Amino acid sequence: MDPLLGPLLSFVLVYKYVALFAIVYSGAIIVPWPANLMLLAVGAFASQGYFSFWFSLTVAVVANTLGDLTDYAITRRWGEFVIRKLHLDKEKFFLNLKEELRTDAAITVFVTRFAGSLSSITNFLAGLVEVPFWTFFWCDLAGNVIEPFVALSLGYLVGDYWSSFSTFFSLLAATAAVSILLFISARMYRRMVQKYEHPPVR
Amino acid sequence: MDAPGTEPNNNGHARRYVQYAIVAFAIILGVLFVFLVREYLILRRAQLITDRESSITAALQHKGPLTAADASVIRPWMTFDYVNRLFGLPPDYLKTQLMITNTRYPQLSIGGYANSQHVSQTIFVGQVVSAVQNYLTVQAQ
Numbered sequence: 001m002d003p004l005l006g007p008l009l010s011f012v013l014v015y016k017y018v019a020l021f022a023i024v025y026s027g028a029i030i031v032p033w034p035a036n037l038m039l040l041a042v043g044a045f046a047s048q049g050y051f052s053f054w055f056s057l058t059v060a061v062v063a064n065t066l067g068d069l070t071d072y073a074i075t076r077r078w079g080e081f082v083i084r085k086l087h088l089d090k091e092k093f094f095l096n097l098k099e100e101l102r103t104d105a106a107i108t109v110f111v112t113r114f115a116g117s118l119s120s121i122t123n124f125l126a127g128l129v130e131v132p133f134w135t136f137f138w139c140d141l142a143g144n145v146i147e148p149f150v151a152l153s154l155g156y157l158v159g160d161y162w163s164s165f166s167t168f169f170s171l172l173a174a175t176a177a178v179s180i181l182l183f184i185s186a187r188m189y190r191r192m193v194q195k196y197e198h199p200p201v202r
Numbered sequence: 203m204d205a206p207g208t209e210p211n212n213n214g215h216a217r218r219y220v221q222y223a224i225v226a227f228a229i230i231l232g233v234l235f236v237f238l239v240r241e242y243l244i245l246r247r248a249q250l251i252t253d254r255e256s257s258i259t260a261a262l263q264h265k266g267p268l269t270a271a272d273a274s275v276i277r278p279w280m281t282f283d284y285v286n287r288l289f290g291l292p293p294d295y296l297k298t299q300l301m302i303t304n305t306r307y308p309q310l311s312i313g314g315y316a317n318s319q320h321v322s323q324t325i326f327v328g329q330v331v332s333a334v335q336n337y338l339t340v341q342a343q
Binding site: 175181189 | 217220221223224227228230231234235237238241242245277278279280281283284287288309310311313314
């Protein structure tokens with residue numbers, strides 16, 4: 001079991017939904033908690049009647065979305081200043097990356113909700129490249145409803161055995177994260193090839 | 203303005219980076235997939251998946267407290283309140299049996315309490331398991 005998970009679970013068992021909110025919120029911002037494993041455990045607690053499944057899901061969705069919006073707001077507000085300070089606005093590679101992300105914003109925001117820590121990085125980048133707020137919000141919310149629902153449901157189904165399944169679920173989450181990176185890179189590559197072979201007419 | 207040939211060159215560099223990234227991700231994905239299948243087979247061998255498949259329906263229909271045979275699931279991160287709920291114990295049973303004086307009982311983790319009493323977590327968890335088993339065995343008779 002993840003060494004961080006034990007203390008986190010004690011915290012969740014003592015402070016229940018407040019702890020769940022705090023952990024999911026800070027995890028969504030950037031703190032690398034094993035949040036999905038914790039949700040798996042909370043799903044198991046719900047199956048034992050110690051937590052409410054639907055209330056846990058609501059708390060997780062709200063906390064996750066607020067955490068993501070915090071990341072987005074930080075870079076949306078101060079990102080430009082940092083870019084200018086680091087002279088990134090003169091870097092062609094950075095400008096290309098910015099353009100790529102803005103072009104593919106909706107799908108990138110949505111799919112990275114299932115990619116663990118990659119989600120926080122995407123939030124910061126989305127604010128930095130000024131992805132429109134409502135595009136970010138809806139794609140984020142959609143992903144944030146599905147992801148904790150899946151984790152809580154799996155925990156609910158495996159119940160008392162959840163800790164035996166934790167390594168399997170961690171590997172599953174890592175596989176999903178790398179598949180998403182592969183998917184995004186492939187889309188980026190395809191667009192680059194198209195742009196190279198059919199450059200825009202000026 | 204870029205010098206002639208610079209833009210395609212930049213594009214070529216960027217494409218190559220993305221190509222490398224794709225190859226790297228594909229290799230990592232392959233390795234992860236191997237580990238995932240290995241972990242799945244371990245779970246299969248331990249019959250956890252088979253057990254779970256057959257008991258999911260029953261578990262969804264009937265959820266009761268765990269029995270004495272399940273007492274080994276108790277871990278240091280669990281709180282006394284959670285253990286009471288899990289095994290259907292009276293709220294003050296463990297407090298009396300283990301002579302717990304901490305005012306935060308039962309909202310207190312077993313491991314945290316063991317640390318505060320300078321007792322080994324493993325030994326204290328063993329005492330909790332014994333207390334739970336005693337209670338459930340007596341109840342069953």
